[in-house]
Amino acid sequence: MTARSHREKICLACGQKSCCSYYVVHLTGWDVCRITQALQLFPADFVRYYEPQTGGEELFRLSPEGPRYALMLAKGELPEALGAPCVFLLRTNDGQARCGLHDLRPLQCQIYPVFVEGDTVMLINDAPGCVRIWSYGDIDLDAEQARWDRLKAFETEHIAIVREWNRRILQEGATRCFEDFCAYLLNHCRAQEDAA
Ligand code: SF4
Numbered sequence: 792m793t794a795r796s797h798r799e800k801i802c803l804a805c806g807q808k809s810c811c812s813y814y815v816v817h818l819t820g821w822d823v824c825r826i827t828q829a830l831q832l833f834p835a836d837f838v839r840y841y842e843p844q845t846g847g848e849e850l851f852r853l854s855p856e857g858p859r860y861a862l863m864l865a866k867g868e869l870p871e872a873l874g875a876p877c878v879f880l881l882r883t884n885d886g887q888a889r890c891g892l893h894d895l896r897p898l899q900c901q902i903y904p905v906f907v908e909g910d911t912v913m914l915i916n917d918a919p920g921c922v923r924i925w926s927y928g929d930i931d932l933d934a935e936q937a938r939w940d941r942l943k944a945f946e947t948e949h950i951a952i953v954r955e956w957n958r959r960i961l962q963e964g965a966t967r968c969f970e971d972f973c974a975y976l977l978n979h980c981r982a983q984e985d986a987a
């Protein structure tokens with residue numbers, strides 16, 4: 792485990808974790824692979840899919856003519872889905888929120904609230920999504936850039952796997968289920984891990 796940055800320590804100490812309810816957390820195959828392996832879970836335990844309004848090559852098909860879907864981290868049961876807490880969000884006896892995954896948390900969770908556009912590292916200050924105002928004094932720009940590059944490398948691998956899956960769906964004219972897609976994703980991510 793690498794040393795925690797100042798930003799990570801702030802989030803680790805945060806007992807409110809509004810970000811963990813406010814946002815939809817998108818997953819790469821690498822996230823799914825790491826979490827299933829480390830916690831001996833099935834994808835169905837924590838992965839869901841939905842049809843987003845926008846998206847690109849990361850979206851997967853289950854049939855040639857049907858919609859394309861994004862992977863997301865499951866949210867716990869609440870009357871309304873929007874704003875429901877992440878399935879891994881825990882509450883201590885004194886009401887403090889804690890991430891049950893911590894170092895295993897998905898890449899999107901690891902990078903928030905940092906965003907990189909071009910060569911510029913930026914901070915998302917989005918009041919409903921976070922309980923504090925971030926400033927550049929909270930982050931190490933080089934370390935954040937490196938973390939972002941790592942996220943993008945995993946996203947690129949994920950897109951390559953999804954692109955091949957979609958090509959097969961179109962070529963075979965077949966309809967497949969979500970469990971088939973998860974199995975395909977895990978097989979390919981594990982193969983890439985073994986080859987690395
Ligand atoms: S991003 Fe904001 S709300 Fe989320 S854990 Fe960090 S400080 Fe708390």
Ligand code: SF4
Nearest residue numbers: 811877879880890900
């Ligand atoms: S995995 Fe952890 S950090 Fe990410 S949304 Fe869930 S509880 Fe929050």
